[in-house]
Amino acid sequence: MTEIPESLLRRSAEAKAKALGLPVEQVLAEMKGEAPPIPPPSDEPQPEPPRSDDVAAMEEAAETSEEIEEAVESVEEEPAPAEEVPAGPAAETPEIEPEQEAEVPAAPPTEAPLIESSEEAVSSPVAGDGAEGDGGGQAEPAAEPAAAAVATAVEDKPSSAGDGSSAGNGAGNGKVAALVSPRPTVPPKGTPEGVRTQRLLTVVKARAIQTVKAEPTDKVNTWPHLMLMEFGALLAITGLLVIMSVVIHSPLLDPANFNATPNPSKAPWYFLGLQELLSYFDPQIAGVTVPTITGIIGFMMVPYVDKNPSTRPSDRKFAIALYSVFLAGAATLTIFGVLFRGLGFNFSYPWKDGVYFDDLKDWVHFE
Amino acid sequence: MANGNGKTGLRDRIKETNDKLWGSQFAESILRPGSPFKKGYSDSPRNRSYVVMNNVLYHLHPVKVKRHGVKLSYTLCLGGLSFFLFILLTITGIFLMFYYTPSAETAYADIEALSTNVAFGSLVRNMHRWGAHLMVLSVFLHMSRVFYHGAYKPPREFNWVVGVILLFLTLLLSFSGYLLPWDQLALWAVTVGTNMAGFVPVVGNQVKFALLAGVEVSASTLLRFYVLHVLALPFILVIFLAVHFWRVRKDGGISGPL
Numbered sequence: 001m002t003e004i005p006e007s008l009l010r011r012s013a014e015a016k017a018k019a020l021g022l023p024v025e026q027v028l029a030e031m032k033g034e035a036p037p038i039p040p041p042s043d044e045p046q047p048e049p050p051r052s053d054d055v056a057a058m059e060e061a062a063e064t065s066e067e068i069e070e071a072v073e074s075v076e077e078e079p080a081p082a083e084e085v086p087a088g089p090a091a092e093t094p095e096i097e098p099e100q101e102a103e104v105p106a107a108p109p110t111e112a113p114l115i116e117s118s119e120e121a122v123s124s125p126v127a128g129d130g131a132e133g134d135g136g137g138q139a140e141p142a143a144e145p146a147a148a149a150v151a152t153a154v155e156d157k158p159s160s161a162g163d164g165s166s167a168g169n170g171a172g173n174g175k176v177a178a179l180v181s182p183r184p185t186v187p188p189k190g191t192p193e194g195v196r197t198q199r200l201l202t203v204v205k206a207r208a209i210q211t212v213k214a215e216p217t218d219k220v221n222t223w224p225h226l227m228l229m230e231f232g233a234l235l236a237i238t239g240l241l242v243i244m245s246v247v248i249h250s251p252l253l254d255p256a257n258f259n260a261t262p263n264p265s266k267a268p269w270y271f272l273g274l275q276e277l278l279s280y281f282d283p284q285i286a287g288v289t290v291p292t293i294t295g296i297i298g299f300m301m302v303p304y305v306d307k308n309p310s311t312r313p314s315d316r317k318f319a320i321a322l323y324s325v326f327l328a329g330a331a332t333l334t335i336f337g338v339l340f341r342g343l344g345f346n347f348s349y350p351w352k353d354g355v356y357f358d359d360l361k362d363w364v365h366f367e
Numbered sequence: 368m369a370n371g372n373g374k375t376g377l378r379d380r381i382k383e384t385n386d387k388l389w390g391s392q393f394a395e396s397i398l399r400p401g402s403p404f405k406k407g408y409s410d411s412p413r414n415r416s417y418v419v420m421n422n423v424l425y426h427l428h429p430v431k432v433k434r435h436g437v438k439l440s441y442t443l444c445l446g447g448l449s450f451f452l453f454i455l456l457t458i459t460g461i462f463l464m465f466y467y468t469p470s471a472e473t474a475y476a477d478i479e480a481l482s483t484n485v486a487f488g489s490l491v492r493n494m495h496r497w498g499a500h501l502m503v504l505s506v507f508l509h510m511s512r513v514f515y516h517g518a519y520k521p522p523r524e525f526n527w528v529v530g531v532i533l534l535f536l537t538l539l540l541s542f543s544g545y546l547l548p549w550d551q552l553a554l555w556a557v558t559v560g561t562n563m564a565g566f567v568p569v570v571g572n573q574v575k576f577a578l579l580a581g582v583e584v585s586a587s588t589l590l591r592f593y594v595l596h597v598l599a600l601p602f603i604l605v606i607f608l609a610v611h612f613w614r615v616r617k618d619g620g621i622s623g624p625l
């Protein structure tokens with residue numbers, strides 16, 4: 001109790017005071033331990049240690065089985081007297097709403113923040129508030145008034161969950177939302193002894209409150225396995241580029257001259273396939289259908305057109321064939337444009353008429 | 368600490384200094400717990416996780432990755448290579464910017480001077496140019512790798528779309544850089560290229576006009592391409608790259624195994 005800030009205590013006290021019809025100051029004093037405990041009215045539900053079975057069962061279900069779609073959380077009938085208690089001094093304060101709800105058995109699900117420490121499957125969900133001592137480390141003191149318990153739980157969680165202290169194991173420390181359902185020991189009036197009236201409060205989809213990654217996958221540490229590979233790749237590409245740059249000199253032709261159109265005029269090589277197409281077809285067709293439609297829009301649509309869910313090459317022969325045709329076509333057109341187009345962009349043999357490809361004009365160049 | 372004759376040997380001094388340096392508050396403050404460069408690092412599964420988790424690197428990589436994804440034969444590292452090339456291009460590009468003025472009067476002379484008068488100027492220019500060609504190639508091959516693996520299938524559809532945008536931006540970057548030397552090759556290749564853009568229906572001529580800042584290549588085109596090349600397009604590309612990498616992780620890491 002020592003750690004709870006004054007403001008929180010006050011809110012709890014206000015809620016409790018409202019429910020019990022007592023002055024706030026008195027309840028507050030009691031909560032602080034400055035006054036003797038108030039004897040609970042006989043018809044007032046007495047908070048009991050929350051059941052852990054619901055919570056635990058939900059976690060277990062969600063953890064082990066993906067099939068379980070929903071967990072049904074049922075709580076006891078709200079005791080009638082709660083409605084009748086006279087409104088306390090703080091009754092108008094709107095922000096006491098949550099605590100007030102917590103006082104009656106139907107507690108709102110308190111969602112713990114999802115802390116993701118790795119992409120790992122969540123292996124050990126920390127128990128929600130009130131699940132007594134099952135590893136969560138945040139079992140609430142059972143004798144606490146429920147309002148205070150919930151309020152502190154809500155405030156406590158981010159700090160205890162967010163410190164990342166358990167992160168070192170590489171597994172996630174994702175949290176499950178848990179439902180707090182303090183249950184009155186005394187059955188509500190008007191119900192025969194031993195009969196519990198149950199009411200469906202809400203249906204919670206297991207998936208909505210936690211993600212469960214199904215199959216464990218074979219994983220390795222990013223460091224060193226992936227990062228050493230990347231480092232190697234970085235060195236290799238840098239080395240290749242430096243060697244290339246020492247050996248091959250960049251072209252620098254005559255200064256730009258608007259009056260001297262070179263023959264042939266070629267686009268950069270990655271557009272040469274297009275230029276090649278343009279030389280066969282009417283520009284309106286080649287410049288329209290082929291590049292814009294297939295090129296940009298068409299490529300973006302690939303995942304939405306290809307509905308085949310399999311990634312096995314044997315299952316997607318058509319897609320592979322189609323792409324291979326595209327690749328081969330693009331490569332052929334580009335190579336053709338680079339090597340086999342001479343003066344006037346007419347067909348020419350590179351070995352006979354020379355190569356008209358100025359990008360590699362200074363092919364080998366030692367300084 | 369002391370050798371036989373009671374004096375402190377050189378080796379001991381070096382070790383001492385080294386320990387002091389790496390154990391200093393400053394060094395400690397740079398390296399977060401788990402860094403393999405930290406004094407007293409030991410190889411353990413916990414520390415291996417910390418290497419990633421406790422570093423800025425965690426923005427890029429998860430602690431663990433699928434075993435098959437690490438094999439060179441799966442991704443051929445093509446996406447990674449595209450990214451490395453982009454970084455190399457940024458570095459060499461910044462170097463070039465120190466020596467280049469985007470004006471029709473000076474651009475050509477600047478490039479000429481860069482290749483002859485500036486230390487490593489020629490090398491850096493070559494690296495920038497060939498790096499750009501390699502990047503176009505590696506992005507294209509990366510796309511092909513992704514296609515052949517069917518790695519664009521759910522949940523990765525959108526990352527493919529982002530990828531197509533990246534390819535388009537890469538081509539535009541390369542193309543806009545092509546004009547900057549302001550030689551005959553640059554002028555006429557860009558003329559041919561933008562003429563092709565003009566054939567696009569409906570918007571073609573507007574696109575061409577916007578690109579060229581006029582109806583044909585001119586001095587204003589040079590400035591326009593320059594700003595696009597050194598600022599606008601890289602900026603947009605980086606944003607899409609961030610989304611791309613983020614999605615690779617959020618879509619469950621690398622796809623597969625097949």
Ligand code: HEM
Pocket residue numbers: 442444445446447448449450453506507509510513516518519523526527528529530531532533534537608611615620621622623
């Ligand atoms: C600037 C260009 C690009 C860069 C730097 C880049 C970078 C990357 C990187 C580093 C990866 C991780 C896996 C790997 O290395 O293969 C990746 C994955 C991916 N990329 Fe790219 N990429 C680029 C362009 C593209 C393009 C053009 C496409 C497709 C049109 C694409 C689609 C994808 C997809 C779908 C994945 C997920 C693949 C998987 O999970 O196996 N990317 N990209």
